[in-house]
Amino acid sequence: MSVINPGVSAPSTTKAAERARRREERQREAEQTIRIFGIRRRTVAIVTALCVLFALFTLVPIAWMLINSTKNQANIFESFGFWFSRPFVLVHNFKMLFENVDGDGTYIQWLGNTALYAGLGGIGATALSALGGYGFAHFKFRGSKLAFSLVLAALLVPIAAITLPLYFVYAKVGLINNIWGMILPSMVSPVGVLLMRVYVRGSVPRELIDAARLDGASESRIFFRLAVPLMVPGLTTVLLLSVVGIWNNYFLPLVIFSKNSLYPLTEGLGLWASHASTSGDQNIYPLLVIGGVVTIIPSIALFLILQRYWRGGALLGSFAN
Amino acid sequence: MSVTGTLRTVRGRALGATDAGRPLEPGRSHANWVHQRDRRGAWFVVPFVIAFILFTLVPVGYSIYTSLYNTRLIGGTVFSGFQNYTATFQAGDFWSGFIRVIIFGAIQIPIMLAIAFFFATMFDLGIAKWGGAFRTIFFIPFAVPAVVASVMWSFLLEPQFGPFTHFASVLGFQGTNFLGTNLIFPTLILIVIWEWTGYNMVILFTALKAVPREVIEAAVLDGASLAKVVLRVKLPLVRPAIVVLVFLNAIGALQLFTEPLILQAYAPQSISNNWTPTLYLYNTAIGGQQYNLAAAGAVIFGLVIVVLSLVSLISRRRRGEFA
Numbered sequence: 304m305s306v307i308n309p310g311v312s313a314p315s316t317t318k319a320a321e322r323a324r325r326r327e328e329r330q331r332e333a334e335q336t337i338r339i340f341g342i343r344r345r346t347v348a349i350v351t352a353l354c355v356l357f358a359l360f361t362l363v364p365i366a367w368m369l370i371n372s373t374k375n376q377a378n379i380f381e382s383f384g385f386w387f388s389r390p391f392v393l394v395h396n397f398k399m400l401f402e403n404v405d406g407d408g409t410y411i412q413w414l415g416n417t418a419l420y421a422g423l424g425g426i427g428a429t430a431l432s433a434l435g436g437y438g439f440a441h442f443k444f445r446g447s448k449l450a451f452s453l454v455l456a457a458l459l460v461p462i463a464a465i466t467l468p469l470y471f472v473y474a475k476v477g478l479i480n481n482i483w484g485m486i487l488p489s490m491v492s493p494v495g496v497l498l499m500r501v502y503v504r505g506s507v508p509r510e511l512i513d514a515a516r517l518d519g520a521s522e523s524r525i526f527f528r529l530a531v532p533l534m535v536p537g538l539t540t541v542l543l544l545s546v547v548g549i550w551n552n553y554f555l556p557l558v559i560f561s562k563n564s565l566y567p568l569t570e571g572l573g574l575w576a577s578h579a580s581t582s583g584d585q586n587i588y589p590l591l592v593i594g595g596v597v598t599i600i601p602s603i604a605l606f607l608i609l610q611r612y613w614r615g616g617a618l619l620g621s622f623a624n
Numbered sequence: 625m626s627v628t629g630t631l632r633t634v635r636g637r638a639l640g641a642t643d644a645g646r647p648l649e650p651g652r653s654h655a656n657w658v659h660q661r662d663r664r665g666a667w668f669v670v671p672f673v674i675a676f677i678l679f680t681l682v683p684v685g686y687s688i689y690t691s692l693y694n695t696r697l698i699g700g701t702v703f704s705g706f707q708n709y710t711a712t713f714q715a716g717d718f719w720s721g722f723i724r725v726i727i728f729g730a731i732q733i734p735i736m737l738a739i740a741f742f743f744a745t746m747f748d749l750g751i752a753k754w755g756g757a758f759r760t761i762f763f764i765p766f767a768v769p770a771v772v773a774s775v776m777w778s779f780l781l782e783p784q785f786g787p788f789t790h791f792a793s794v795l796g797f798q799g800t801n802f803l804g805t806n807l808i809f810p811t812l813i814l815i816v817i818w819e820w821t822g823y824n825m826v827i828l829f830t831a832l833k834a835v836p837r838e839v840i841e842a843a844v845l846d847g848a849s850l851a852k853v854v855l856r857v858k859l860p861l862v863r864p865a866i867v868v869l870v871f872l873n874a875i876g877a878l879q880l881f882t883e884p885l886i887l888q889a890y891a892p893q894s895i896s897n898n899w900t901p902t903l904y905l906y907n908t909a910i911g912g913q914q915y916n917l918a919a920a921g922a923v924i925f926g927l928v929i930v931v932l933s934l935v936s937l938i939s940r941r942r943r944g945e946f947a
Binding site: 360547 | 662663664665666667668669671672673675676678679680682683684686687690739742743746750751752753754758760761762763764765766767768769770771772773774775776777778779780784785787790818821822837850875876879881882885886888889890902905906909910915918919922925926929930933934937
């Protein structure tokens with residue numbers, strides 16, 4: 304692989320100190336760049352202004368959702384969209400998430416389903432990727448090249464292209480409306496395998512493994528005791544990416560679930576959205592807004608909490624840094 | 625490919641299969657040792673390979689099988705050869721969607737990558753202030769499910785009450801209908817750009833950070849200007865990342881589904897049931913219950929994506945990745 308992780312060679316005293324040091328270094332580099340190229344203050348101001356504009360473009364829709372989750376249906380349509388208005392009904396809207404509106408289903412149940420699918424699927428995908436990535440990184444065996452070529456070929460075939468084929472098989476073997484029909488295919492993550500292979504090559508030195516072997520450690524012991532701890536940042540990235548992938552997946556559940564009680568959030572919200580214009584319920588629009596807000600808050604929070612993993616770690620295959 | 629075939633090992637092959645870049649010490653015992661431990665390594669990839677076979681290869685195989693048959697009300701399932709393929713190829717519905725998503729990608733991807741590269745460069749060079757905070761903000765939409773993003777944007781752009789429609793009329797564009805037949809295409813481009821620019825930007829930023837500082841310093845000592853450093857030094861060095869992103873985004877555009885499906889509820893007159901290939905497949909299989917026809921379409925759709933993947937893979941291999 305073209306880029307090798309440079310971070311592993313220099314063990315740091317503490318992670319926090321390391322991060323602070325890196326931040327300082329980055330700052331110094333930035334100042335150097337500005338001085339070397341003679342960049343004017345005005346350029347910095349203009350570029351920063353463009354960043355602010357794009358940040359607004361990014362945040363405005365989310366702000367609109369947050370603000371309008373406190374409104375009733377009439378005010379969502381009639382009051383000024385970017386400020387609050389009376390009555391302030393956030394709590395009332397929130398309570399509706401526990402009710403079965405229009406007979407379509409209950410939000411809270413969909414939330415539970417999503418957590419289950421994303422949790423099990425994410426853990427499974429991470430485990431399979433860790434094993435597979437480690438196997439492909441450090442071992443050559445008959446068929447390894449072929450198997451790895453398949454991973455690479457599958458890499459760019461999205462789950463959407465597999466969804467209908469899965470549906471045909473499920474219809475045949477009776478996996479329609481079965482939660483495992485959702486969870487098991489989510490565990491197949493070629494991206495995760497590739498990512499872990501790159502990560503293992505960069506962070507688990509072969510010499511270390513060979514040394515442990517000479518000490519008589521078994522392969523499984525080497526993997527669990529030696530390799531896995533070194534793989535944690537990479538594993539976190541894979542877990543994060545697969546959880547988000549499952550959390551966001553809409554096509555697969557849409558195709559394989561016809562029972563409302565099995566829906567994940569995406570499908571439930573999609574159902575409400577498609578019924579909104581025809582629904583007689585006067586709460587359907589506030590419900591859609593608050594439902595969207597409660598859906599995105601956990602995933603955004605997860606990102607903010609774990610961002611040092613995806614920022615420092617590999618986000619995409621060969622660009623590990 | 626069978627699992628046993630993957631695991632079977634031929635003795636004496638180890639010398640030929642030395643690890644890349646690490647010469648083996650001479651001696652049979654070492655070769656055997658390498659060979660043995662390598663064989664054990666196969667067990668690590670078995671779980672993934674089994675899951676991959678069951679949930680990717682089997683469904684694909686079964687789709688191909690299904691696509692070659694026809695189910696009739698009377699007479700059951702009969703072999704029909706390529707009849708379903710002929711029907712799909714002749715159906716304008718399928719291809720119009722394909723052409724639409726190709727145009728979609730041809731417009732949306734360059735715009736998005738240009739924005740992403742611009743910001744990634746600025747953050748990398750440290751020209752923008754508060755780069756870290758902006759990177760985090762730009763990345764947030766990645767955590768927003770496409771369904772929520774679509775619902776959100778359809779509220780904002782709703783023709784009667786949507787705040788953006790209101791802004792447009794304040795700016796002098798009265799009666800703008802973002803979800804109307806004329807504007808639905810740019811509207812969807814806008815939504816997809818909102819969703820994915822941050823992700824692309826972070827990947828490009830990571831790739832830019834991997835460019836050794838010495839390279840830049842050398843260029844600067846040679847008197848290169850900022851623009852030259854960015855376009856002549858940095859851009860070529862992150863070209864592999866850009867190529868991958870072009871392919872990833874192209875495949876994303878091909879499978880455009882969630883956004884048009886959600887917007888369809890608000891704009892049924894603008895988005896037809898065959899607006900994109902995946903919408904066509906979904907409506908044929910689930911709505912129309914024409915499994916055999918949909919299977920043929922799914923196979924063609926999958927083939928297009930596989931061909932695209934192969935092209936990308938070959939171009940990456942040629943650049944020395946995946947050695």
